[in-house]
Amino acid sequence: MRRFAAAFVAAMLFSLHAAASALGPDGDPGLRLPGKVTWLDLATEDPASARAFYGAVFGWKFRDIEGAPASYAIAENGSGKVAGIFRHARPIGASVGGRWLALISVPDVMRAAQLVRDRGGQVLLAPKTVAGRGTHAVFRDPEGAVFGVLAAEGGDPPDTPVEEGDVFWLDLFTTDPAKAGAFYAALAGYQVDRGEIAGRERTLLSTNGIARAGIAQAPASAGHAEWLPYILVADVPTTLTRVRENGGRVLLSPRPELLDGQLAVIADREGAIIGVVSWSNEGMLPGAAR
Numbered sequence: 283m284r285r286f287a288a289a290f291v292a293a294m295l296f297s298l299h300a301a302a303s304a305l306g307p308d309g310d311p312g313l314r315l316p317g318k319v320t321w322l323d324l325a326t327e328d329p330a331s332a333r334a335f336y337g338a339v340f341g342w343k344f345r346d347i348e349g350a351p352a353s354y355a356i357a358e359n360g361s362g363k364v365a366g367i368f369r370h371a372r373p374i375g376a377s378v379g380g381r382w383l384a385l386i387s388v389p390d391v392m393r394a395a396q397l398v399r400d401r402g403g404q405v406l407l408a409p410k411t412v413a414g415r416g417t418h419a420v421f422r423d424p425e426g427a428v429f430g431v432l433a434a435e436g437g438d439p440p441d442t443p444v445e446e447g448d449v450f451w452l453d454l455f456t457t458d459p460a461k462a463g464a465f466y467a468a469l470a471g472y473q474v475d476r477g478e479i480a481g482r483e484r485t486l487l488s489t490n491g492i493a494r495a496g497i498a499q500a501p502a503s504a505g506h507a508e509w510l511p512y513i514l515v516a517d518v519p520t521t522l523t524r525v526r527e528n529g530g531r532v533l534l535s536p537r538p539e540l541l542d543g544q545l546a547v548i549a550d551r552e553g554a555i556i557g558v559v560s561w562s563n564e565g566m567l568p569g570a571a572r
Contacts, residue, residue, distance in 0.1 A: 305347060305354065305415035306385075308363055309437035317470040317489035318387045319452055320438050322365040322511055323430070326552050327372045327379035329353045331529075335550045338528045339521060340447050340513055359447030378553025383420070384452055384509050385430035386470055387438050391417045394431050394469055398423070401465055423465055425456045426506025431469075441492055450514035450559055455500040456507035459485045462497050510547070512557035518544050521558050 307320045326332045333355070336342045342357040342364060354368040372379040388394045391409040398405060398421045406428065407420035416435035422428050444450050456462045463474040463485045472487040472494065484496035500507065515521040522532050525548045533555065534547035544560040 304356070304436075305366065305412060306432060306434050306436075307439045309434050309439045311437045313437040313440060314387065314389050314433075315438045315441065315490065316387055316389055317472050317487065317494050318438055318441070318492075319384050319449065319494060319511075320387045320434060321385040321430075321432055322449060323383045323385070324357075324365060324367040324554060325370045325381050325383070326367060326550075326554060327370065328552055329355065329367055329369045331551050332367055332380065332554075335528050335530060339524045339530065339548075340515070342447060359445065361445045361448070364448060378549075380550055380552035380554030381428075382509075382511055382554055382556055383428065383430050384511055385418060385432040388431045388433060388470055391419050391431055391433050395419050395421070397469055401468065403465070423462065423507060425458060425462060427454060427456065427462075427509050429509055441490070444514050446514055446516050448514055449511050450561065451512045451557075452495040453484070453510045453512070453557075454495065454497045454507060455504065455510065456497060457500050457502055457504055459497045459499055462507065463487070466497075510555065510557050512545070512559045515558045515560055518546055518558055518560050522546055522548070 333344045344355045347354045357365045395405050395409050402424040404422040409419040411417045416433050418432045420430045466472055467474050475486045477486040486493050487495045529551040531549045536543040536546050547557045549555050
C-alpha cells in the first residue's frame with residue numbers, strides 16, 4: 283500500500299501539471315471552509331473500467347479534461363462535480379490497482395506541510411499550485427494514512443444538503459484515535475468531540491458546527507491508518523446488487539448494528555475501496571465534497 287501511495291503521488295503530479303481547466307470543486311470565490319473535505323481523486327490503472335463501474339453503480343457521468351496526459355476526467359452526478367479520476371500504472375507488488383484520495387480544505391498549504399513534518403508525518407507531494415485547481419499537497423499522517431489538502435483556486439463549495447451520488451461522510455480508521463484527533467485538529471482547526479455514528483462510537487471532527495468526518499478505532503492488527511469516504515445512495519441493497527453485477531466486491535455487508543443496515547463498504551473492479559450509505563435524516567448536514 284505504501285508503494286501505491288508513492289506511485290499515486292507521482293501520477294497525480296504528472297496528470298495535473300499539464301491540465302489547464304477546472305480540476306477541482308466548483309466553489310464560491312473567496313469562501314474558505316477549513317476542515318471541509320472538498321474533493322476526491324481516484325487513481326486507477328483502468329479509467330475506462332472505473333468509469334463503467336461507477337457510472338453503473340452511482341449513475342455518475344464523466345467529462346474529460348482536455349490536455350491532461352493521464353486521462354484526467356471529472357465525475358459528475360445530477361447536481362455537479364463529485365470527484366476526479368486519472369490513470370496510473372499499478373506499482374510492482376501492489377495488491378490493488380486503484381485508490382481514493384480525500385483532499386481537505388486548508389487556508390495555507392505550505393503551513394500545513396510544515397505542521398505535518400513537525401508532528402511526525404510525511405510530505406509525499408510538496409505544495410504545488412496548479413492552474414484550474416489551486417494549491418495542493420499530499421501527506422501521510424503519523425499513523426500512515428494518506429490524504430491531501432487543497433486551497434481551491436475558485437474557493438470552497440458552500441455547505442449545502444448532500445444529494446444522492448455525493449460524498450456524504452468520511453471515516454479515518456486508526457489504532458490511536460486520540461493522537462489522530464490532535465493531529466487533524468492542529469492541521470485544519472477541527473473541534474474534536476466524542477459521539478456516535480452508525481451505531482458505534484466515533485471521534486468527530488467538526489468545524490462551523492458541522493461534523494466533517496469521524497475517527498474510528500481500528501483493530502491492533504491493522505497495518506496502518508486509512509481514510510474511507512462514503513457515497514450517499516438511495517438504497518443500499520440495490521446499490522450492492524449493482525456492485526456485484528458490474529464486477530465489484532462487497533467487503534462489508536449491511537449489519538443491523540451499523541446504521542440499521544444502511545451502510546456497506548465496497549471495492550471496485552481494480553480494488554479501490556469506498557463506502558455507501560443511505561441516510562434520511564434531513565436535519566443532519568455533513569460536509570459534502572462538492
